[in-house]
Amino acid sequence: MTSDQLSKVFSALADPTRRDIVARLAVSDATVGQLAEPYDVSVQAVSKHLRVLEDSGLVSRSRDAQRRPCHLEAEVFDLMTKWIDRYRERAEERYARIDAVLAELDDETETEQGAAS
């Protein structure tokens, strides 16, 4: 269930138009018509992208207001940033282990030189 939701977020963001919509909604809420304006596609096509984004939980739309502006659920989007940061931390941990291996190499070299002199 949860991994299904996660993959929905990932696949929703895999499309360039949807990433663009997310980037624009990060600035401010917008209606479907406003979102469709800069694209050379129909309002229906944009609506379709919005349904995918809504389904993933990235975007919500108010039910009552007539204009039904789209709203970016920033917390869901922030999760991606969090994962990237964790990936970085994991890479850093791995590189720090290499630091330790390199320090050992230095000791070996010094010992060898010490023995030779």
Next chain:
Amino acid sequence: MTTKTINQTTIEVDPNLPTIRTVREFDATPDKVYRAFTDPELVAKWLGPREYPVKIDAWDARTGGNYRYSGKNAGQDEPGFYGSFHELRENERIVQTFSYDGIPDGVCLETMTFTELPGGRTQLVSLSVLDSIEGRDGLVASGMETGVVEGYDQLDGLLTSR
């Protein structure tokens, strides 16, 4: 005031490209850093986290060679990691593929470039290229059990609270 911050890893995850790029400096010359990436005895020391040591099953570090490793405590049928060494250019560059048994169709191309810096230091730029943005995002979220579980929980909360 520690010197630790000098060697911090930076990461770039481009929203429009299926890549992960990390940059890190080391307090050692390129030949040593290169050795740490190619000598299987040294690789075994750092490849896996302390709580998840790895067993290197194959390590033929030459252009056209291959490698394979898996969890030390894993059973015979446990998934492991494997790839080919596409090109090894001594002390300069390593190009290799990376795959996980658990995702048979997924392959990542990794290019590591070692650049000499003043003071006997080395800059390592590591570029991973996946076959889709989705695959890249999957790799970013993978292997971080605690992180991902935490993420799932938060996502769960967000998705059910509406």
